[in-house]
Amino acid sequence: MSVAFMPPQETALDEQFAQLAAQHVAPRSQQAYDAEILDRLAWRRLAAHGLWRNGVPTQLGGNGGTWKDLATAIAGVARGSDDLGFTLSLIAHAGLIRALVIHGTDWHHQHILPALMKGAIGATALTETHGGSDVARTRTTGRRIEDGWLLNGSKDHITNAPVADRALILGRAPELGRRDITLFIVNLHSPGVRRGTPEELLGLRTSPTGAIHLDDVFLPEQAILGKPGEGLTTLYDIISFDRALYGLVAAAYLEPRLDDVLNFAHQREAFGSPIIDHQYVQGRITDIRITIETARAISLAGIDALIARAPEASLRCSIAKLVGSEGLVEAAQNLMRLQGHVGYIRGTITRDLQDALGTLIAGGTTEMQRKNILNQMLAARDNA
Ligand SMILES: Cc1cc2nc3c(=O)[nH]c(=O)nc-3n(C[C@H](O)[C@H](O)[C@H](O)COP(=O)(O)OP(=O)(O)OC[C@H]3O[C@@H](n4cnc5c(N)ncnc54)[C@H](O)[C@@H]3O)c2cc1C
Structure with a gap:
């Protein structure tokens, strides 16, 4: 497998998790897809190999390092998992x-974080x-x-909801007045929690995605993440990291696909030569490479800015999400077109295209990324 240029330490982590994913996720992926389930065994195995300790400080039971390490490990899974x-x-x-690490209290670190790692x-x-x-x-x-809070409401289309153990729930606490958006950490096995199909x-x-219904769910006082009423500020920091991960994962996922299609383009012949000799084919292939390099570079720049708490973090992470998801869809189409009819037969290539389309919506739509990019630009201009 070719890997885009990375410093040696990151390459080691990426390669470690690419291999673990190739061993534990990829062989079971089609079975999980057909059953439409999250592969919990593969999840537990990656956790046992320390996936979730990356970036978590050693005093909290982690491996230390930075959030770039966790991002790199997840990119490795994207590259090796075929999923x-x-x-x-x-x-x-x-x-x-x-x-939980950044915005959580000792209570979160002791009672919530260990199980999630x-x-x-x-x-x-x-x-x-x-x-x-x-x-x-x-x-x-x-x-x-x-002695705490009672939470009521419903969430919809939530990744992992059918199987998750804990959730970060965005809600409001009207008694706080106008600034009332608050983040609640909820044990999804609590009385009053019901999941949709x-x-x-x-x-x-x-x-798997689905609904979470909350009916007078009791939460202890400590279950609030960040300051009550300041949930939006905390949330923007949380979703920025997710957005950068979308870009990084899109790049990593495409790498083995690009290797495969390059091989195909060397073997498949048309008009007396391998199709790789035709410029329009070359254009589609180079476009995939350009997506990989740009999505990866801007995602890492976004994560660097988040780590440095730099003001451009949110803007870069939104660009990473936009470039990653739009580029992934375009690349999935190119992979299909390059393989002609074979690419349209139901299988890996069509699954890639169907999967890629979901990334246009999950994690926030392209319109929302553009809106944030402009808001960040205007804020930077006002502050200049
Ligand atoms: C696979 C998948 C997984 C998901 N996982 C999660 C999850 O884990 N947690 C979670 O909370 N949500 C999750 N979602 C939901 C996802 O975040 C939302 O679907 C998404 O934010 C869009 O919201 P919506 O569907 O309600 O569309 P709406 O917000 O109703 O928007 C509809 C359309 O209007 C556009 N639009 C809205 N406002 C504007 C504007 N101001 N300017 C221009 N265009 C605008 C949108 O871009 C979109 O095209 C997931 C979705 C998918 C598909």
């Missing part, structure tokens, strides 16, 4: 791990049936009671 859906389920969990499954639940782009319209409501999606069938 985009499984990798997107990892992204939903990765955001929660990072959020060992193989429990996390979800990040923002979207509700009435809309996902405008997250601040959330109707999920927390009401303070003597898994949704039937066009693709990403190894990444």
Whole structure:
């Protein structure tokens, strides 16, 4: 497998998890796809190999390092797993791990984080049936009671919801006044939590999505993540990392596909020569490479900015998401076109295309990334 240029330490982590994914995820991926389930065994095995310890400080039970290490390990899984859906389920969990480490208290670090590093499954639940782009319209409501909170509401289309153990839930606490958006960490095995049936999606069938219904769910006082009422600020930091991961994963996922199609283009002949000799074919192949390099570079630049807490982090992470998901869809189409009719027979190539389309919506649509890019540009101009 070819790997885009990376420093030696990152290459080692990427290669380690690419190999683990090739061993534990890829062989079971088609079976999981047909059954439309998340492969929990593969999930537990990657956790046992320390996937979720990357980037987590050693005093919290992690391996130390930076969030780039976790991102690199997940990119390795994307490259070796042959399973985009499984990798997107990892992204939903990765955001929660990072959020707990950065914004969590000792209570979160002691009571929530350890299980999530060992193989429990996390979800990040923002979207509700009435809309996902405008997250601040959330109707999920927390009401303070003597010894904690009672949470009511419904979340929809949430990655991992049918199987997750813990979720970050965006809601509001009206008693706080105008700034009332608040993040709640919920044990999904609590009384009052009900899950919807898994949704039937066009693709990403190894990444189950569904609803989470909350009916007077009791939460201890400590279950709030970040400051009550300041949930949006915390949330933007959390989703920025997810967005950068989408870009990085898109690049990594395409690498082995590009190797395969290059081989195909050397073997397949038309008009007396291998099709790689035809310029229009070369154009499609180079476009895939350009997507890989640009998505990867901007994603890493976004993660660097997040680590440095630099103001351009949010803008770069939105560009990473946009370039990654749009580029992935275009590349999946190119992979299909390059293989002619064979590319349209139901199988790996058509699954890639169906899976890729989901990334245009999951993690925020392209329109929302553009909106954020412009908002960030205008904010930077005002602050100059
Ligand atoms: C595979 C998959 C996994 C998902 N996983 C999760 C998850 O784990 N957690 C979670 O919270 N959600 C998840 N979602 C939901 C996803 O985040 C939302 O579907 C997405 O944010 C869009 O929300 P919506 O579907 O309600 O569309 P809407 O917000 O109703 O938007 C509809 C259309 O209008 C456009 N639009 C809206 N506002 C504007 C505007 N101001 N300017 C221009 N265009 C605009 C949108 O871009 C879109 O094209 C997932 C979705 C998918 C497909």
